[in-house]
Amino acid sequence: MDTTIARGLAGVTFDTSEICFIDGEQGQLIYRGYDIRELTDATFEEVCYLLWHDDLPTADELAAFTRQLSPGFAVRDEVIDLFRALPAGTDPMHALRSAVSLLAAFDEDPDGVDDANLRRIGRTLLTQFPALVSSFERIRNGKEPVEPDSSLSIAGNFLYMLTGERPSEAATRVMDVALVLHAEHGSNASTFVARSTASSLTDAYSAITAAIGSLKGPLHGGANAAVMRALESIGSVEGVEPYVLDVLAKPQGRVMGFGHRVYRVLDPRAKILEDVSKTLAAESGDSRWFEMSLEMVRVMDREMAAKGRQVKANVDFFSASVYRMLGFPTDMYTPIFAVARISGWMAHLYEQYADNSLMRPRLNYEGPTGRTFVPIEERG
Ligand code: CMC
Numbered sequence: 060m061d062t063t064i065a066r067g068l069a070g071v072t073f074d075t076s077e078i079c080f081i082d083g084e085q086g087q088l089i090y091r092g093y094d095i096r097e098l099t100d101a102t103f104e105e106v107c108y109l110l111w112h113d114d115l116p117t118a119d120e121l122a123a124f125t126r127q128l129s130p131g132f133a134v135r136d137e138v139i140d141l142f143r144a145l146p147a148g149t150d151p152m153h154a155l156r157s158a159v160s161l162l163a164a165f166d167e168d169p170d171g172v173d174d175a176n177l178r179r180i181g182r183t184l185l186t187q188f189p190a191l192v193s194s195f196e197r198i199r200n201g202k203e204p205v206e207p208d209s210s211l212s213i214a215g216n217f218l219y220m221l222t223g224e225r226p227s228e229a230a231t232r233v234m235d236v237a238l239v240l241h242a243e244h245g246s247n248a249s250t251f252v253a254r255s256t257a258s259s260l261t262d263a264y265s266a267i268t269a270a271i272g273s274l275k276g277p278l279h280g281g282a283n284a285a286v287m288r289a290l291e292s293i294g295s296v297e298g299v300e301p302y303v304l305d306v307l308a309k310p311q312g313r314v315m316g317f318g319h320r321v322y323r324v325l326d327p328r329a330k331i332l333e334d335v336s337k338t339l340a341a342e343s344g345d346s347r348w349f350e351m352s353l354e355m356v357r358v359m360d361r362e363m364a365a366k367g368r369q370v371k372a373n374v375d376f377f378s379a380s381v382y383r384m385l386g387f388p389t390d391m392y393t394p395i396f397a398v399a400r401i402s403g404w405m406a407h408l409y410e411q412y413a414d415n416s417l418m419r420p421r422l423n424y425e426g427p428t429g430r431t432f433v434p435i436e437e438r439g
Contacts (some may be wrong), residue, residue, distance in 0.1 A: 062423050068251075069320065073418070074082050078110060079245040079405050083321040088328065090243055095327055103213050103238040103399070104128070107185060110243055110406040111178070125212075131186030132207030132216050134194045135165060142198045151394045152275040154195045155188070156268055162187065163264035170262045172412045180263050181405035188401045189217035192394040196221055214238055217398060230385070233335060237381065239397050240328045240374060243403030244322075249273035249280065253404045254411045258418040274397055275316065283392040285315035286379035290351050291389070299354040307362055313327040316376030317359050323369045332377035348380035404411050 065071045078090040091109055091258035094436040098106055101115070108116040108124050116124060138158050145154055163169040166183070168176050194204040197220075205220045214234035220227035226234075244250070253270035257263065273279035293302045306312040319326060333352075356372055363370040375396075382392045 067320075068420075073246070073251075075418070076245070076407070076410055078403070078410065079243050081245050081321050083319070083323050086322060086327050088244070095240065096331065097240055099236050099240060099331055103235050103242070106239045107213075107243050107402040110402050111409065125393075128182055128186050129209040131183050132190045132209070132220070134187070134190050134204060135357065137161065137165065138191065139194065139198070141206060142195050142352075143393075145199075145283045145383065148197070149199070149402055150275075151192065151195055151390055152271065152281075152397070154199075154398060155191055155340060155394050156271040156275075157193070157266060158191045158195070159184070159187075159271060160268045163268075166264070169264050172257075172260060172411060174262065174413065177263055177405070177409055177412060181401075181409070184214075184267060184401050184405065186213065187212055188398045190220055192391065192398055193217055193220035196318075196388070202308075208291060233339070233381070233385065236331070236335060237378065237395065238399040241332060241378075241399035243400070243406065244374075247279065248276070250399065250404055250407050254407050255418040257408050257411045258415055260412075263405075263412075266408055267401065269405055270400075271397055274400060275393060276378060278313075279363040280375070280393045280396040280400070282315050282373070282375035283378045283382070283396060284389050286376055287383060287389045287392065288354075289315055290348055290379065290383075293351060296347075296350050296354050299351055300358050303355060303358045303362065303427075312358055314355070316379065317363075317372055318370045319373045322371065322373070325371045328374040329372040329377055332374065332381055333372075336377045336380045336384070339381060343384055345384070348383050352380050389390075 071212060071410040078091060082089075088211075090098060090106065091116070093109065098109075101109075104125055104315060105115055105121060108121060138161055141158060141161055144152060145157070162183070162250065166180065169180075171177075197204050202223075205223045208215050208219055208225070211219055211225075212231065212235070215226055215231045218230055249270040253266045256266040256269040277285045289302065293299055303314055306314050314428065334350065336349045339348070340346035356376075359372070378396075379392065382395065383389075387395065
């Protein structure tokens with residue numbers, strides 16, 4: 060028996076997939092054959108359709124898909140009651156995970172894992188995620204939730220249900236780009252968790268609830284909020300260098316928003332978000348967060364090069380300043396990631412359930428052996 064250990068499953072290929080290809084050496088991210096740099100011209104709905112089908116939709120296919128989605132944004136009263144019952148200070152990711160878990164109880168067929176039922180659940184969750192995140196944000200701030208506007212897109216409804224005002228085309232476009240960039244990324248930690256959970260043939264809600272929990276961690280989707288907290292604590296461009304040097308001097312010190320298991324060159328999503336951040340900084344007249352981010356890249360590039368390491372900014376790095384300039388509170392950044400990634404998670408669940416194999420790896424046992432049981436009254 061092969062007992063080679065791949066810690067963190069690094070380098071392990073567990074199945075085949077037709078959804079996403081990442082070339083970590085060339086810095087390429089491909090959704091079903093299309094380069095992410097071209098897909099930023101598409102809407103989030105077009106990209107969801109692409110991830111869930113074989114190709115981009117025609118105009119008619121997109122219209123039909125959008126019609127199927129539009130009733131799904133309304134948040135049921137039981138979820139609103141849950142949000143009101145959560146203690147003050149509840150993290151929005153805990154709120155989202157709990158709400159998704161609750162939705163299973165009200166679903167007409169939560170356990171069915173045939174393709175048609177899974178796609179129905181996928182449409183429900185794709186529209187519920189933005190509605191849940193925005194409704195929770197309003198409720199925790201003492202405001203009434205906003206009813207969705209079925210004429211708006213996913214990005215538009217998210218902003219509308221958050222603010223109660225119809226979003227500008229420009230704001231909706233930036234949101235669309237952010238959602239497209241975060242929609243899918245192969246066998247990342249949370250997608251693996253979703254597929255692994257599903258592999259016992261449990262229900263899709265359980266798989267997605269587990270994935271939300273995985274995404275929340277600071278080494279994964281939680282990194283965008285951690286980046287912002289770091290920038291806030293630094294406060295100025297001059298403070299960036301001492302901050303970075305201080306983090307790197309610590310054993311296992313990690314500067315949030317840098318590094319990736321797969322990319323050895325710049326994550327293409329980071330470059331796109333850098334450009335968005337630069338534009339927003341120019342438009343808003345507040346370039347502080349963008350300039351601090353650029354300085355952090357400069358110092359990290361220098362320090363990592365000195366160590367002979369290829370550690371570049373990742374997708375979470377510039378999304379922090381982008382979301383800041385769009386006015387989102389810091390603890391909402393990771394839920395926004397989830398609003399996008401539900402599309403990728405569901406695409407992977409369609410694949411997983413269609414040709415399932417139970418995920419059951421092994422551990423090398425290194426504990427004691429040969430012990431003899433001693434009754435409790437005789438143990439010293
Ligand atoms: N700061 C400083 N050094 C780093 C960093 C970083 N953020 N990331 C990697 N390194 C260096 C480090 O020198 C390490 O060498 P050593 O083991 O000698 O200390 C080497 O690169 C390998 O790092 P690793 O952590 O063993 O690599 P990994 O593939 O296990 O980790 C990672 C990838 C994303 C967990 C890690 O880069 C990290 O902790 N980054 C910070 C958190 C972050 O930004 N996460 C978001 C990831 S991308 C999008 C997403 O999934 O949400």
